[in-house]
Amino acid sequence: MPTSETSIMGKPNQDIFSDTLVSLAHENPNIIAVTSDSRGSGKLTSFAREFPRQLVEVGIAEQNLVGIAAGLAAMGKSVFAVSPACFLTARALEQIKNDVAYSNHPVILIGISAGVSYGALGATHHAIHDFAVLQAIHNIDILAPADNFETEQAVRTAVTRNRPLYMRIGKKSMPHLHPPGTPFNIGKAIQLTPVQEQYDVAIVATGETVAPAAMASRHLAAQGYSSCVLSLHSIRPFDEAEVMHAAHASRVVITVEEHSINGGLGSRTVAALMQGRIWKPVKMLAIPDQHIITGSQQDIFEEYGLNAEGITRHAVTLLEQGREKVQ
Amino acid sequence: MPPTSAPPNPIKPSIAWMEHQAIQYRKAILEMIWQAQAGHIGGSLSCIDLLTVLYHHTMEITPGNFAQNERDHYIHSKGHAVEALYAVLQGLGFFSREALDTSQRKHSAFLGHPTRVVAGIEHNTGALGHGLPVAVGMALAAAIDRSPHRIFTLMGDGELAEGSIWEAAACAAHYQLDRLVAIVDCNGLQISGPTSQVLSMEPLAQKWAAFGFAVREINGHDIAALAALFDSLPFEPGKPNLVIAHTTKGKGVSFIEDRAEWHHHVPSEAEYHQAMREFAAAESEWEARYANI
Numbered sequence: 166m167p168t169s170e171t172s173i174m175g176k177p178n179q180d181i182f183s184d185t186l187v188s189l190a191h192e193n194p195n196i197i198a199v200t201s202d203s204r205g206s207g208k209l210t211s212f213a214r215e216f217p218r219q220l221v222e223v224g225i226a227e228q229n230l231v232g233i234a235a236g237l238a239a240m241g242k243s244v245f246a247v248s249p250a251c252f253l254t255a256r257a258l259e260q261i262k263n264d265v266a267y268s269n270h271p272v273i274l275i276g277i278s279a280g281v282s283y284g285a286l287g288a289t290h291h292a293i294h295d296f297a298v299l300q301a302i303h304n305i306d307i308l309a310p311a312d313n314f315e316t317e318q319a320v321r322t323a324v325t326r327n328r329p330l331y332m333r334i335g336k337k338s339m340p341h342l343h344p345p346g347t348p349f350n351i352g353k354a355i356q357l358t359p360v361q362e363q364y365d366v367a368i369v370a371t372g373e374t375v376a377p378a379a380m381a382s383r384h385l386a387a388q389g390y391s392s393c394v395l396s397l398h399s400i401r402p403f404d405e406a407e408v409m410h411a412a413h414a415s416r417v418v419i420t421v422e423e424h425s426i427n428g429g430l431g432s433r434t435v436a437a438l439m440q441g442r443i444w445k446p447v448k449m450l451a452i453p454d455q456h457i458i459t460g461s462q463q464d465i466f467e468e469y470g471l472n473a474e475g476i477t478r479h480a481v482t483l484l485e486q487g488r489e490k491v492q
Numbered sequence: 493m494p495p496t497s498a499p500p501n502p503i504k505p506s507i508a509w510m511e512h513q514a515i516q517y518r519k520a521i522l523e524m525i526w527q528a529q530a531g532h533i534g535g536s537l538s539c540i541d542l543l544t545v546l547y548h549h550t551m552e553i554t555p556g557n558f559a560q561n562e563r564d565h566y567i568h569s570k571g572h573a574v575e576a577l578y579a580v581l582q583g584l585g586f587f588s589r590e591a592l593d594t595s596q597r598k599h600s601a602f603l604g605h606p607t608r609v610v611a612g613i614e615h616n617t618g619a620l621g622h623g624l625p626v627a628v629g630m631a632l633a634a635a636i637d638r639s640p641h642r643i644f645t646l647m648g649d650g651e652l653a654e655g656s657i658w659e660a661a662a663c664a665a666h667y668q669l670d671r672l673v674a675i676v677d678c679n680g681l682q683i684s685g686p687t688s689q690v691l692s693m694e695p696l697a698q699k700w701a702a703f704g705f706a707v708r709e710i711n712g713h714d715i716a717a718l719a720a721l722f723d724s725l726p727f728e729p730g731k732p733n734l735v736i737a738h739t740t741k742g743k744g745v746s747f748i749e750d751r752a753e754w755h756h757h758v759p760s761e762a763e764y765h766q767a768m769r770e771f772a773a774a775e776s777e778w779e780a781r782y783a784n785i
Contacts, residue, residue, distance in 0.1 A: 197633075197636070218636065221632060223659075223663050224659075224662070224663070224666075226659035226662075226663070228621075228625065228655070228656040228659055229625045229628070229656060229659035229660050229663055231625075232622060232624075232625020232626045232628070232629060232656065232660065233625055233626070233628050233629035233632065233660070233663065234629060235615075235625075235626050235629060236625070236626040236627060236628060236629020236630040236631070236632070236633065236643075237629040237630070237632060237633045238629075239565075239614065239615065239626070239629070239630055239633075240561050240565075240629075240630050240633030240634065240637075241561055241633070242633055242636075259619055259622075260622065260625070260656070263616060263617075263618070263619050263622055264615070264616075264622055264625070264626055267607075267616045268608060268615050268616040269608065
């Protein structure tokens with residue numbers, strides 16, 4: 166957990182992805198990166214310079230990108246298919262479904278500039294559907310690392326996992342959220358806050374909303390509310406046990422995600438809680454099902470309550486509503 | 493064409509044997525579809541001669557080497573014609589004849605499109621326009637590893653309307669993948685009617701040539717000519733290979749041939765027996781043809 170109000174700022178997770186990929190390629194000549202004119206936005210220029218024979222450029226052709234990645238993986242290559250998340254998980258969805266997941270070829274799909282990273286470029290460039298569509302496709306892991314540590318661990322672990330995997334990565338600099346030595350396992354949520362018997366609020370967040378969730382936790386503490394903040398870096402496999410445990414120990418639950426309100430972390434969490442017979446007041450914070458406003462990622466987070474202030478406000482409201490009901 | 497046109501090879505079966513085997517495969521396709529009361533008979537019969545030559549003469553793919561990457565590879569992009577693929581893989585010994593009796597039944601591994609659950613199949617297909625991009629990826633891997641092995645894929649002519657094929661075509665030429673062999677089973681029909689009327693892709697040879705492929709056109713039912721053509725791979729060093737195989741949909745059964753309505757029609761009992769009689773007649777013709785050799 167960050168120790169001060171102003172966390173130590175790290176790099177964009179995309180930079181960590183590319184640094185980690187270069188480091189892995191030094192050890193493993195079998196690694197191939199496939200890009201769709203996205204080596205710049207994917208921060209792969211240094212990889213391309215150092216390992217020109219391990220980079221395959223396919224041009225602006227995402228369907229072909231994923232098909233080719235599946236073919237390379239079928240031949241035993243350790244393949245990273247790197248493309249903006251918005252195009253990768255929409256334009257090439259059938260290739261992800263059939264050529265990667267259904268055919269069970271261990272491609273690692275990297276969705277760069279994920280969520281609303283592209284901000285004011287508009288809905289064509291937003292990827293707030295990826296959790297929903299990929300969760301409905303069998304046999305592909307879905308990751309959304311929150312900070313530099315989680316990103317490096319996720320990339321390194323993904324290579325050894327040797328199965329279909331999608332990872333969304335944003336482009337904004339992220340604060341460091343975890344102390345050194347924090348265990349990282351795909352499918353296992355990380356708790357950012359000190360472990361207690363009980364909490365006022367459980368905040369279940371993923372990807373680039375974990376940092377504001379951690380900040381909200383401090384704002385709530387200042388108002389006398391305790392919280393349990395979980396980073397769900399794995400949307401699938403989903404850590405039902407940890408989410409249910411946190412919810413069970415809390416009065417209310419908030420979910421936070423840079424994704425459509427439909428079919429993402431919030432609905433997955435609520436499904437787990439309801440079926441696990443954990444009845445708690447819940448607020449799902451996400452991008453609502455409406456025409457998205459113009460603005461930067463920060464503006465969009467602010468508009469829909471996904472920043473620290475919004476999460477804090479909604480948590481307090483939920484807690485006070487609960488109190489009124491009890492009284 | 494005389495059956496001796498292919499180069500003599502003590503290991504490879506003769507042209508005559510393959511011609512005979514293709515008739516056996518036609519029977520197997522009909523039997524499978526009859527038993528399952530489902531399947532794509534038209535497209536399976538149009539590509540069965542191609543598959544016979546590819547698997548018995550051209551490609552190095554056997555149950556013995558299948559687990560390794562150091563061999564030729566084949567992607568059945570026109571996945572609906574799966575009965576043809578099952579017939580040939582069974583003929584090669586990938587699985588038993590009895591295994592096919594479960595075809596399309598509940599819990600069977602032998603569903604109506606190819607999947608890797610079945611021995612000998614290396615990619616799940618069925619949605620069109622997927623085989624070529626995957627084959628390009630495999631050919632890139634072969635190029636990176638400086639492997640001499642070839643990657644074959646078979647597409648339908650109706651399938652060519654899929655844009656993903658042309659993304660892959662541009663990429664194959666860009667990377668000069670002369671180990672890639674793309675074949676079009678050009679039977680001129682798709683589910684709604686003649687391909688020329690649904691969406692004409694002509695001039696087809698010029699299109700592929702313009703994309704940078706070395707293009708050859710051939711009668712896709714002439715087993716000797718097909719064997720000779722594939723012996724001449726790569727057609728032009730540095731260029732991906734494209735074979736336009738002119739075929740007849742439903743080839744070998746008079747009342748199925750060249751009829752769009754037989755895309756996935758299941759024969760009646762009378763039609764089943766009639767088709768089997770036509771295959772028997774083809775076998776008799778084959779015996780007469782080679783009686784004096």
